[in-house]
Amino acid sequence: MNTKYIIVLFLLLGFTACNSPEDVLRDNNIPVPKEIILPDLTSGVADFSKYVSVGNSLTAGLSDGTLFLAAQKNAFPKILSEKFELAGGGAFTQPLVSDNFGGLALNGTRIEGFNPRFVTTGGAPQPLESVIGPVTVTTDIVLNNPTGPFNNMGVPGAKSFHVIAPGYGNLANLPLANPYFIRMTGNTPNASILELTMAQNPTFFTLWLGSNDILGYALTGGDGTNPITDQPTFDFAMTTIVNTLTSGGAKGVIANIPYVSDIPNFTTIPWDLLDPTDPDFESILPLIPTLNAQLYGPLNQIFTALGEPDRVNLLSADGPNPLLIHDETATDRSAEIAATLTPVLGAPTAGAFGAIFGKCRQAKPDDLILLAAGSQIGKPAPGLPAPVNVNGISYPLQDQLVLIPSEQAEIKTAVDNFNATIEAAAGQAGLAFVDANTLLSQLKDTGIASNNFILTSDLVTGGAFSLDGVHLTSRGYAIIANEFMKAIDAKYGSNFEASGNLVDIGAYPTNYSPLLQ
Structure with missing residues (x-):
């Protein structure tokens, strides 16, 4: 029994020792409780027998x-x-x-x-x-x-x-x-x-x-x-x-x-999950300079030159960053990425980069990330070499994990x-x-x-x-x-x-x- 009700009970017992019930109710202005009578249950015109x-x-x-x-x-x-x-x-x-x-x-x-x-x-x-x-x-x-x-x-x-x-x-x-x-x-x-x-x-x-x-x-x-x-x-x-x-x-x-x-x-999973100030993602903090220098920076430059300056931006060390996702509706820039990176990486590696990132972009507030992505974000994508194999960070979350x-x-x-x-x-x-x-x-x-x-x-x-x-x-x-x-x-x-x-x-x-x- 709740403590406040116990106190009220003892007070009432004390009053009724000295007064009749009528006096208690009159003197203390306690209303007589009204019994609430509910109607009997009826099925109306419905038949629930089967x-x-x-x-x-x-x-x-x-x-x-x-x-x-x-x-x-x-x-x-x-x-x-x-x-x-x-x-x-x-x-x-x-x-x-x-x-x-x-x-x-x-x-x-x-x-x-x-x-x-x-x-x-x-x-x-x-x-x-x-x-x-x-x-x-x-x-x-x-x-x-x-x-x-x-x-x-x-x-x-x-x-x-x-x-x-x-x-x-x-x-x-x-x-x-x-x-x-x-x-x-x-x-x-x-x-x-x-x-x-x-x-x-x-x-x-x-x-x-x-x-x-x-x-x-x-x-x-x-x-x-x-x-x-x-x-x-x-x-x-x-x-x-x-x-x-x-x-x-x-x-x-x-x-x-x-x-x-x-x-x-x-x-449940936010589009800007990558927050280096969050203990769950603080491990990416020391990687941000490398990621910006070797991946996000070059992609930003390529997309900007092609008229898409906000498709991939540099990561911030100070707050949330968007996940990297694959967008099948994005303009395919595989060829341009490969051509730009071939003098630096060689044709085979540059071609692989183009295939991976040609339709990537960073997530936006109107993207929905599926709950199944939670077990994959930050984990290596099987069959891919480092450093372009970390789901949602250096490898785009694939189509089956995102609703654009x-x-x-x-x-x-x-x-x-x-x-x-x-x-x-x-x-x-x-x-x-x-x-x-x-x-x-x-x-x-x-x-x-x-x-x-x-x-x-x-x-x-x-x-x-x-x-x-x-x-x-x-x-x-x-x-x-x-x-x-x-x-x-x-x-x-x-x-x-x-x-x-x-x-x-x-x-x-x-x-x-x-x-x-």
């Missing part, structure tokens, strides 16, 4: 870079199902993984790219195994798949068109199949996500889909290896999904797509167009709608207050985003669950909020201990 959630990793409950048990049990659809149960909802089954390490295996061998979770010991995110040592991934997509049907049909990695694609969960189709969905298809390996959803005859659904249609492009720095889904394909997939989900009279909620510029994977403004514009256009499709589909089908785009922008701009917490988009400390900088924490998923319930209230006449049934986000964790197994 609730199924459809989506990607944000629906599955992925956090800290992987699926693990503790986070799955706090997925936003699971949180919703617990509230729906109070209003006539039924059981809610998830394709739970086998441990709290995360990662996937295939016949006892870890699947590349499906690794254990990230953790923090108070600083930057780290792979779990770098903190506690090697672990055995026990979730095996061949040896121990769970039995469905599953109410949570969130499949990490799924794009819009994957939801209607047959064979997406067929082991025989690897590597094109999705390992997470393979765990869910059972004895119908060619069934689509939508087919397995409809086989359950849902009466109510949530749909949060489309992020991966853009996120793959963003997380590869717009290098073209994972392109944005074209608009006709997205429109066809979303229309098909919504029309099918509502074909039996089911009601539901649909959410839109956030901007990538609002999530910490793209906002033109790539950001492509992404924003796609998000806006996809969100127009989503909102139109919700309106035409009479569904509730959650503006997740605005919600996540608010996390970045002002933070979101809830009870005694203010959640922000800051990595590690903000409370909303998990350690991969893309997915939410369990507390972040609780915020999403509340927004879904508010939207259901507004559309279908339920009263989750008015009856006091929104969740207390403080009851949900943010960062999980490295010792959680």
Whole structure:
């Protein structure tokens, strides 16, 4: 009990020893507390008896870079199902993984790219195994798949068109199949996500889909290896999904797509990270004269002579310096660099310099540096000789680690167009709608207050985003669950909020201990 309340309690005991309750209240002007009576929970016109959630990793409950048990049990659809149960909802089954390490295996061998979770010991995110040592991934997509049907049909990695694609969960189709969905298809390996959803005859659904249609492009720095889904394909997939989900009279909620510029994977690393006064980069201080003399100075002179004086400037010893990046849209000066340096370095070396720095420039405030670059900046680039091999300093950060403004514009256009499709589909089908785009922008701009917490988009400390900088924490998923319930209230006449049934986000964790197994 709080100390101030203990003091008040003893004072009241002292007063009541001498006075009647009426005297105490009259003499001390203490108002009679009013009992707050909340209405009983009602579902309105919604029927929660068979609730199924459809989506990607944000629906599955992925956090800290992987699926693990503790986070799955706090997925936003699971949180919703617990509230729906109070209003006539039924059981809610998830394709739970086998441990709290995360990662996937295939016949006892870890699947590349499906690794254990990230953790923090108070600083930057780290792979779990770098903190506690090697672990055995026990979730095996061949040896121990769970039995469905599953109410949570969130499949990490799924794009819009994957939801209607047959064979997406067929082991025989690897590597094109999705390992997470393979765990869910059972004895119908060619069934689509939508087919397995409809086989359950849902009466109510949530749909949060489309992020991966853009996120793959963003997380590869717009290098073209994972392109944005074209608009006709997205429109066809979303229309098909919504029309099918509502074909039996089911009601539901649909959410839109956030901007990538609002999530910490793209906002945590500053463009001017190289600060020799920062202990993390003080080692570059003695190198600055050499770098300026042998690299930045010559490049500045060449670019200035070609009419681009601010493309590469000298490094400063007194404060932050921009990272050196590759910009595929920059004018290619490879030939000019090689020609200028050939008398000094010889043709082979000068040609190599031209190839490396021909499309380089220093980063600017409107460039976004991906979180993955954090483990590479200041480290040698493999296969390159010193001194032109230090990522971000003497070797440009490559395309897959940076989103330049033109790539950001492509992404924003796609998000806006996809969100127009989503909102139109919700309106035409009479569904509730959650503006997740605005919600996540608010996390970045002002933070979101809830009870005694203010959640922000800051990595590690903000409370909303998990350690991969893309997915939410369990507390972040609780915020999403509340927004879904508010939207259901507004559309279908339920009263989750008015009856006091929104969740207390403080009851949900943010960062999980490295010792959680």
